[in-house]
Amino acid sequence: xxxxxxxxxxxxxxxxxxxxxxxxxxxxxxxxxxxxxxxxxxxxxxxxxxxxxxxxxxxxxxxxxxxxxxxxxxxxxxxxxxxxxxxxxxxxxxxxxxxxxxxxxxxxxxxxxxxxxxxxxxxxxxxxxxxxxxxxxxxxxxxxxxxxxxxxxxxxxxxxxxxxxxxxxxxxxxxxxxxxxxxxxxxxxxxxxxxxxxxxxxxxxxxxxxxxxxxxxxxxxxxxxxxxxxxxxxxxxxxxxxxxxxxxxxxxxxxxxxxxxxxxxxxxxxxxxxxxxxxxxxxxxxxxxxxxxxxxxxxxxxxxxxxxxxxxxxxxxxxxxxxxxxxxxxxxxxxxxxxxxxxxxxxxxxxxxxxxxxxxxxxxxxxxxxxxxxxxxxxxxxxxxxxxxxxxxxxxxxxxxxxxxxxxxxxxx
Numbered sequence: 001x002x003x004x005x006x007x008x009x010x011x012x013x014x015x016x017x018x019x020x021x022x023x024x025x026x027x028x029x030x031x032x033x034x035x036x037x038x039x040x041x042x043x044x045x046x047x048x049x050x051x052x053x054x055x056x057x058x059x060x061x062x063x064x065x066x067x068x069x070x071x072x073x074x075x076x077x078x079x080x081x082x083x084x085x086x087x088x089x090x091x092x093x094x095x096x097x098x099x100x101x102x103x104x105x106x107x108x109x110x111x112x113x114x115x116x117x118x119x120x121x122x123x124x125x126x127x128x129x130x131x132x133x134x135x136x137x138x139x140x141x142x143x144x145x146x147x148x149x150x151x152x153x154x155x156x157x158x159x160x161x162x163x164x165x166x167x168x169x170x171x172x173x174x175x176x177x178x179x180x181x182x183x184x185x186x187x188x189x190x191x192x193x194x195x196x197x198x199x200x201x202x203x204x205x206x207x208x209x210x211x212x213x214x215x216x217x218x219x220x221x222x223x224x225x226x227x228x229x230x231x232x233x234x235x236x237x238x239x240x241x242x243x244x245x246x247x248x249x250x251x252x253x254x255x256x257x258x259x260x261x262x263x264x265x266x267x268x269x270x271x272x273x274x275x276x277x278x279x280x281x282x283x284x285x286x287x288x289x290x291x292x293x294x295x296x297x298x299x300x301x302x303x304x305x306x307x308x309x310x311x312x313x314x315x316x317x318x319x320x321x322x323x324x325x326x327x328x329x330x331x332x333x334x335x336x337x338x339x340x341x342x343x344x345x346x347x348x349x350x351x352x353x354x355x356x357x358x359x360x361x362x363x364x365x366x367x368x369x370x371x372x373x374x375x376x377x378x379x380x381x382x383x384x385x386x387x388x389x390x391x392x393x394x395x396x397x398x399x400x401x402x403x404x405x406x407x408x409x410x411x412x413x
């Protein structure tokens with residue numbers, strides 16, 4: 001017998017498989033994570049199959065109730081599959097079939113996506129907010145098959161007219177995802193957002209401020225060393241250029257993730273933007289900074305706790321505020337800028353672009369390459385690169401303007 005716990009723990013594999021309940025009921029788990037309720041039965045000597053919908057939109061209890069209804073029909077020599085088709089036809093003829101409104105379909109899409117477990121909570125929450133704030137109030141009640149491109153355009157224009165052009169663009173993207181999913185489910189005939197291509201486009205992103213000139217990098221590092229604020233903030237500033245992770249990954253670092261003896265920081269997938277575990281080799285300089293800090297914050301959970309409590313990480317504004325205090329305006333340098341700094345200089349200095357991208361934990365768009373670019377790929381090369389990078393920063397800090405990495409013979413660049 002199935003349980004909700006067993007269903008939630010079941011993971012997709014490279015081929016579809018079944019989780020059986022009883023009475024012919026089972027849950028079919030596809031490689032993409034989708035979960036479909038099915039019931040196998042026999043009628044008139046033939047084996048047949050019934051579909052009960054998608055989990056979790058259809059719960060275990062719901063599926064069992066539908067199974068029992070089907071079994072009662074079979075006991076009375078009625079084919080439940082034929083009965084289901086006849087009922088649909090009758091409802092269609094009577095004009096009382098449940099209408100697939102945009103809101104109903106969008107909610108089903110969100111439930112389906114949640115069941116797959118591939119969407120970050122932050123992303124799902126933003127999509128829900130866009131739907132509830134900008135789409136449901138105007139077209140939520142409308143049959144999805146009847147919504148026209150002009151109708152959707154007018155809805156999006158409300159956001160644009162309010163000065164929220166980027167929001168309008170992202171609402172259009174979310175609406176398009178709903179329409180395309182509805183098409184695959186047979187609940188809509190077209191993705192009407194395709195007709196709005198070119199309208200409400202997202203403005204070109206402004207690149208985060210950074211410093212890439214060697215002399216100015218040296219000046220920045222010396223300014224950081226002279227920082228007179230909180231010691232925890234100083235350590236975050238000193239570590240940021242050495243590990244060049246995303247600001248959120250840095251400030252939420254936990255001591256249990258860091259192996260000082262092994263000189264490695266293993267960030268779990270749930271804390272990464274791309275939801276994949278990430279390995280950060282630690283240079284001797286990074287280990288030294290963390291070793292100093294461990295005596296102060298090592299008794300708690302977070303490497304960089306809030307100044308008010310050890311139970312929360314430092315504020316997301318702390319590093320940027322410290323940079324402002326050092327005299328760097330927001331259009332000169334940001335906490336995120338340490339990533340661009342490293343990416344720019346490491347590429348200029350001839351390091352393997354794949355190793356750099358792997359260390360930056362960027363999404364691998366080519367699925368073939370992605371299969372080979374997992375958390376530990378290029379790890380030995382990345383270890384050498386991270387130590388060489390730390391040494392390079394030391395030389396810039398000491399006033400050098402042109403520094404070359406010194407590699408072992410035969411080392412891949």
